[in-house]
Amino acid sequence: MTSVIEKLPHRRLEAWKWTDLRGQVSDARTGLSQVMRPQFYLPDGISISEGEGASSDSAMGNLAAQFCSMSWNVYVPANTQLDAPIVLDELTQGHMRLAIMVDKGASLNLVEYHRGSESGFANLDIHILLAEGASLERTIVQDDPKDMVRISTACIAMETGASLSQYALSFGGGLTRLETRLYGDGEGVNARINGAYLLEGQRHTDMTSVVHLKHPNSHIRQSVKGVVTDKARGVFQGKFHVERPAQFTDAEMRHDALMLSDRAQIRSKPELEIYADDVACAHGNTIGALDESALFYMRQRGIPLQQARALLMEAFLTDVFDDLEDEALQASLVDKLRTRLEALS
Amino acid sequence: MLKINDLTVAVNDGETEILKGLTLEIPAGEVHAIMGPNGAGKSTLSYALTGRDGYDISGGSIDYLGNDLTEMEPEERAAAGLFLSFQYPLEIPGVPTMTFLKTALNAQRKARGEDELTAPEFLKKARAIAADLKIKPDMLKRPLNVGFSGGEKKRMEIFQMLMLEPKFLVMDETDSGLDVDALRIVADGVNRLRNPERGMLVITHYQRLLDYIVPDKVHVLVDGKIAATGDADFAKTLESEGYDKYAA
Numbered sequence: 001m002t003s004v005i006e007k008l009p010h011r012r013l014e015a016w017k018w019t020d021l022r023g024q025v026s027d028a029r030t031g032l033s034q035v036m037r038p039q040f041y042l043p044d045g046i047s048i049s050e051g052e053g054a055s056s057d058s059a060m061g062n063l064a065a066q067f068c069s070m071s072w073n074v075y076v077p078a079n080t081q082l083d084a085p086i087v088l089d090e091l092t093q094g095h096m097r098l099a100i101m102v103d104k105g106a107s108l109n110l111v112e113y114h115r116g117s118e119s120g121f122a123n124l125d126i127h128i129l130l131a132e133g134a135s136l137e138r139t140i141v142q143d144d145p146k147d148m149v150r151i152s153t154a155c156i157a158m159e160t161g162a163s164l165s166q167y168a169l170s171f172g173g174g175l176t177r178l179e180t181r182l183y184g185d186g187e188g189v190n191a192r193i194n195g196a197y198l199l200e201g202q203r204h205t206d207m208t209s210v211v212h213l214k215h216p217n218s219h220i221r222q223s224v225k226g227v228v229t230d231k232a233r234g235v236f237q238g239k240f241h242v243e244r245p246a247q248f249t250d251a252e253m254r255h256d257a258l259m260l261s262d263r264a265q266i267r268s269k270p271e272l273e274i275y276a277d278d279v280a281c282a283h284g285n286t287i288g289a290l291d292e293s294a295l296f297y298m299r300q301r302g303i304p305l306q307q308a309r310a311l312l313m314e315a316f317l318t319d320v321f322d323d324l325e326d327e328a329l330q331a332s333l334v335d336k337l338r339t340r341l342e343a344l345s
Numbered sequence: 346m347l348k349i350n351d352l353t354v355a356v357n358d359g360e361t362e363i364l365k366g367l368t369l370e371i372p373a374g375e376v377h378a379i380m381g382p383n384g385a386g387k388s389t390l391s392y393a394l395t396g397r398d399g400y401d402i403s404g405g406s407i408d409y410l411g412n413d414l415t416e417m418e419p420e421e422r423a424a425a426g427l428f429l430s431f432q433y434p435l436e437i438p439g440v441p442t443m444t445f446l447k448t449a450l451n452a453q454r455k456a457r458g459e460d461e462l463t464a465p466e467f468l469k470k471a472r473a474i475a476a477d478l479k480i481k482p483d484m485l486k487r488p489l490n491v492g493f494s495g496g497e498k499k500r501m502e503i504f505q506m507l508m509l510e511p512k513f514l515v516m517d518e519t520d521s522g523l524d525v526d527a528l529r530i531v532a533d534g535v536n537r538l539r540n541p542e543r544g545m546l547v548i549t550h551y552q553r554l555l556d557y558i559v560p561d562k563v564h565v566l567v568d569g570k571i572a573a574t575g576d577a578d579f580a581k582t583l584e585s586e587g588y589d590k591y592a593a
Contacts, residue, residue: 292398297435300395301445301505302423302453311448315439315488 004032007066009059018235018267019206024149024175029121031093035067036122038096041087045080049073053099054127060151064095064125071097071127078103078131085109085326093120099127102134109326110138116148116173126154130162132186138166139329141336144173146201153179160186160215167324168195169333171340172203172232179206184213184246194320195224198313198340199232199264206235213246220251223320227313228257228264229344238283239271246276253283258290258316310341346373346544347394347513352405353569354386354393359401363389365569366405371513374541378555378580379548381566382588387548388432390566391517394546395429396422409513423449424456426512430502430519437489442501443471445489446508453509474507478530495522503534514538514545520554532557552584567591 005027011020025032040048053071056062074086080103088098091114102108116122130136136156144150150173156164168178182191197205207224226234236255257266270283290312298308317337324330347370354364363386371377381387392400394407396419407414414422437445451461462470475485478500490498499522506514516535520528535558539545547558555563555577563580565573565588572591575582 291435294435294437296397296419297431298437298445298449299419300423300429300431301449301509302420302456303449304420304452304456305418307448307452311440311445312437315437319439 004063007059007063015208015237018233018237019175019177019204021149021151021175021177025121029119029149030117031121033067034094036092036094036096036124037090038072038088039090040072040074041089042074043082043084043086046074046076046082046086051099053097054155056125056127056155058153060123060153061125064097064123067095068097071099074098074100076100076102076106076108078105080106082108085111088112089115091115091122091124092117093122095123095125097125099129101129102131102136104131105133106131107135108137110136111329112138112140114140114142114144114150114152116144116150118145118147120145120148122148122150122152124152126152128154128156130156130158130164132159133161134159135163136165137325138164139324139326139333140166140168140170140178141333142168142170142173142176142178142205143336144171144176146173146203148173149175151177151179153181155181155183157183157185158189158191161188162186163190165192165323165325166194167321167333168207169321169336170195170197170205170207172197172199172205175204175206177206177208180209182209182211184211184215184218187215188217189213189215190219191221192323193220193222196317196320196337197224197226197234198317198337199226199228199234200230200344202231204233204235206237208235208237210239210241211251212241212243213249213251214243215245216247216249218246218249218251220249222253224255225317225320226255226257226266227260227317228266229260231261231263233265233267236266236268236270236285238269239273240281240283242272242274242276242279242281244275247278249276249279249281251279251281254285256284256286256316257288258313259287260290310338310344313341314338346410347371347546348406348408350406350408352393352407353403354389355401355403356389356399359403362403363569364393367566367570369564369571371544371546373544375561376539376545376547376558378560378563379546379566380550380552380563380580380583383550385566386569387566388517391429391432391515391548394515395419395427420452421456424453428506428509428511428514430499430506430514430516432518432521434490434498434502436491438491439488442485442487442489446471446505449505450509471508474504478504478507478534480504496524496527499523499531500527503531507534507538510538512543514543515548516545517548518550519547520549520551528554528557552580555580565591
């Protein structure tokens with residue numbers, strides 16, 4: 001068992017300096033040496049098999065491979081237009097490997113519910129290939145107990161003209177990391193990578209992303225927003241890596257957070273690494289408090305303080321979900337946020 | 346209806362005294378205007394009445410319908426019928442005007458123990474009032490005041506006022522930013538609310554607004570105190586003579 005812990009990344013690694021996984025995990029965690037038993041809800045015409053899957057070069061990917069010799073493989077045939085999403089549930093604890101291939105011109109909605117168990121540990125290693133002209137709308141809802149440790153890493157390779165819209169909602173846990181690694185393997189890929197986190201108590205969420213572009217004419221928009229209170233901690237790490245051939249890249253990264261308590265923390269590291277000379281790349285990062293004047297204005301109209309705060313925070317956070325195409329799903333994310341906001345003191 | 350007695354109010358953690366013993370009584374059914382030079386304490390009075398943080402009441406009293414106003418939270422004052430039309434209305438990003446107003450109206454009704462208004466009832470009322478004020482329906486779907494011009498924001502204040510039907514109105518420089526047509530629309534809205542149960546305090550820098558909303562009394566506020574009081578014509582005298590002779 002000790003050997004598992006020794007394989008976990010730790011804070012002396014740059015990419016994990018604010019999310020000290022090894023420091024948070026002890027032998028007592030359930031799921032540390034288990035295989036996850038996920039539940040898949042598949043639309044008609046989509047099947048799932050077990051196979052070798054994609055190989056990983058990360059510590060967490062290798063760890064998943066140690067416990068899962070086989071990967072779940074989902075294949076969406078070329079030009080398939082599905083009228084229902086693939087839903088992943090019961091991502092409770094243990095290790096899992098998943099590979100999804102969306103073939104040329106096909107489109108897929110993927111919805112993941114990450115709901116763990118008390119003192120649990122979960123490690124998901126997800127590989128997605130979007131072939132030429134394929135599109136994916138991926139929605140992640142993470143709602144774990146306060147001491148759950150969860151690492152979810154998705155490597156998404158995009159071929160020419162592929163598009164991705166990703167929306168993540170995270171309520172944190174003992175330690176949560178939702179990592180997205182996007183590889184532009186063809187020209188003109190289009191991606192939106194949005195996320196929102198709301199953390200109370202001593203919860204921790206880390207939203208890390210790397211966008212690696214190697215070909216021209218790609219369009220990337222990223223907006224992550226967070227609210228932290230009590231002694232909670234939010235981490236945002238975003239990197240755009242634009243190689244020399246990736247001319248005419250248009251990429252924008254934003255992270256905006258509200259801190260409602262002096263003891264809460266936000267750690268943010270936006271990085272642009274650009275080798276092409278004709279690109280538009282920008283990043284912005286803000287950390288602030290709720291606007292006291294706006295709060296007074298709302299109270300003067302009769303809205304009680306707590307409700308006024310919840311309304312402002314809801315408006316602040318939910319705009320990252322504005323472009324989510326599945327309206328029912330969008331409404332359910334807003335509802336989840338609202339319920340949590342109303343419960344904040 | 347509103348009785349302010351010997352009120353002193355300080356800002357900057359109590360260090361700077363702005364109102365220095367202000368006494369004023371506004372009975373139900375009357376409209377009183379307060380005029381005065383910059384820095385006299387006009388806006389401070391409006392914030393002290395509505396309970397904004399940072400405005401410390403260091404002396405005197407404010408009685409509103411038999412209640413000690415200074416003991417009430419801003420939202421309690423609102424539910425008791427006190428409404429401030431802001432000199433600079435705030436932008437509320439991400440909250441559509443209709444959502445904001447419905448939340449406010451129903452919060453007030455709930456606080457008063459009344460039934461909440463249903464969505465159709467609310468919508469019907471909002472549409473009728475918006476039409477009167479020449480507010481386009483799509484403006485009501487946009488986040489409150491975000492990207493609105495100064496005049497649009499003021500019109501939106503009056504819209505909220507007509508929707509909330511307060512008992513006592515405080516209007517802080519409602520005329521600033523309005524052209525003559527907009528001023529007339531706004532004044533018509535305010536005049537529609539005049540009735541024997543309702544009191545109003547109109548704070549203004551210029552006499553112009555008082556041509557449209559004719560007050561029962563006009564007070565001059567200079568250096569934190571009421572320096573003089575007159576009738577509606579007194580405003581015209583002030584406009585031509587200035588405030589210098591009331592300065593301490």
